[in-house]
Structures are given as structure tokens and as C-alpha cells.
Amino acid sequence: MFNSSILLKEYNLKVTPQRVAIVDELYKNGHMNVDDLYKNLLEKFPSISLATIYKNINAMVEKIFLNEVKIPETKSVYELIKEEHSHLVCSSCGKIEDIMIDTSVLQSSLLKQSSFKVQSSEVIFTGVCENCQNC
Amino acid sequence: MFNSSILLKEYNLKVTPQRVAIVDELYKNGHMNVDDLYKNLLEKFPSISLATIYKNINAMVEKIFLNEVKIPETKSVYELIKEEHSHLVCSSCGKIEDIMIDTSVLQSSLLKQSSFKVQSSEVIFTGVCENCQNC
């Protein structure tokens, strides 16, 4: 079972209701941008401040259990770090899906032409999701 | 030979010295962020305004001959559109290189597990470039 308090403790962050809520939201929704996070949290914490969201996101990114995903044509979203995966972004509804794809083939072909030493890779597909194809 | 005036005309943009310079800079340097563009253009046009840069970049992106590349941990850069390619970003010196890699293998494996209809893909490798490996 997923437990945000334990996660926060593991990364030496004090467990506050706001932080728990941020992590829970991200766990529930997969990816969110700052504004969506803010809007959702306002329901539970009518006086939460954007500054709190920014400070916490930054802290979590620094502790490396949150990841910023920069998506073409849109605002960045944040996600909890898990196994490496790629992203599908629907250009029609904006939905973002995770997908497991083996990207090591790319690195092999990269090795053949360059001596660049890869540390990480980021793959984003833009297109039309299943739902939007039926409209 | 590359001719920025012709390019601008093809896309129905008036040919002004500032625009020519923007396109030429991008052609010469491959990728640049807004600030670098601004700094470089200031040498030729001491009174050029950031607003001019923004307006022109946006116009060129809309006409689809300029592309914004969103790179993890850094500012976006802009590049003239050419054949599809991937990017190598050096985490040490920040240099960005283009590389031709066939990404169609990824799409085949995507097809097997999802009915997402891909329009375009974006692949960015972060790592250490050849130069920085020898330091």
C-alpha cells in the first residue's frame, strides 16, 4: 500500500498535512502541473499558499522523489519517481499517460555514431489518445 | 546555400534586419535560448528589444519553421525545423547536439500495447559529451 508519510520520512522531510496532500494528489493523478495541484489542494486547505506548493515541489525534486516533466506546448507536470517510463501526451484533451517502452535500442544505435555517455533519456510521444480517436 | 530572407518570405513574414539576424543566429548556432539570442543580437542591434525577440520567435513558431525544445533542468531552446532528430544534452557543459536516430522502433513497440495514435515524438538524452569526458 502506498503511504505518503513514510515516503516523506524516508527523504527526511517533515510530515505536514500539506505535504501529505501534495504527494497523495500526485499519486492519485499521476501527473499534475502547479496550478492543478493548487486548485485541488485549495479544497482541503482553503488558505494554502502557492508559495507552499512551490517550496514543497522544489524540496521534493531536490530530494529526488519527484520529477519534472517538460512537455511540448504545455506547462510542466510533476510526477512521483518510479521505474523509467515514457509519456504519451494527447494533443486533443491534454491527458498524459505513462507507458513502459524499452528505450535501450536507441542507446545502442546512439553508441554506434557518437561517444556521448548517456545518463538518462526522456521520450515523449504527442498524438491522439484512444478516447479522443472516437470523437 | 542557406538564405534567411527567402525562408522568411516563404512563410509570409516581412524581411527585417532583426528577423534575418534571428534566423541567421539560429542557423549558425543550432539551438539558442531567448537570452543568448538577445545577447548576441544586441551586438548588431544595440537597441533591439526583448519584446521584438519574443514576438518574432512566437511568429516563427506559429508559422512552423521554428521549434521550441524543452529540455529537462534548463531553459527552452529554439531551433530551425529540419528533418526529425533527437537531442543530446551535456549535463556538464550544457551543450546540445543533434543526432539522427531512428525512433520508429519505439513506435512499433508502442503499437503493441496501446492504441495511442502518434503524431510526433521527442527524444532527449542527458549525459556527458565527448569533450567533457576528457576532463
Next chain:
DNA sequence: CTGGGTGCAAAGTATTTGCATGAAC
């Protein structure tokens, strides 16, 4: 109790807009 988090307000930074002037066509 102590350190650090929160919310507010203010400051910074980034980007866009309105407008008068001037250049492109």
C-alpha cells in the same frame, strides 16, 4: 523546546501587450 513549515506580502524573473513611430513592400 527547537527546527523547520506555513501563509502572507513583496520582490524577482519571464513573457506579453498597447501604442507611437518607422520601415518593408
Next chain:
DNA sequence: GTTCATGCAAATACTTTGCACCCAG
């Protein structure tokens, strides 16, 4: 001559910072 680009200043958007107060450990 008409259309549209430029540069400036102001406006807006986005993000960070400083500080007083308060909560987690």
C-alpha cells in the same frame, strides 16, 4: 500609401524570498 515590425513602457504571469507565527518531532 498601406501594412506590419520595432522599441519602449506598462501589464501580466510565473516563481522565489523574507518574515512572523505555528506545528512536527
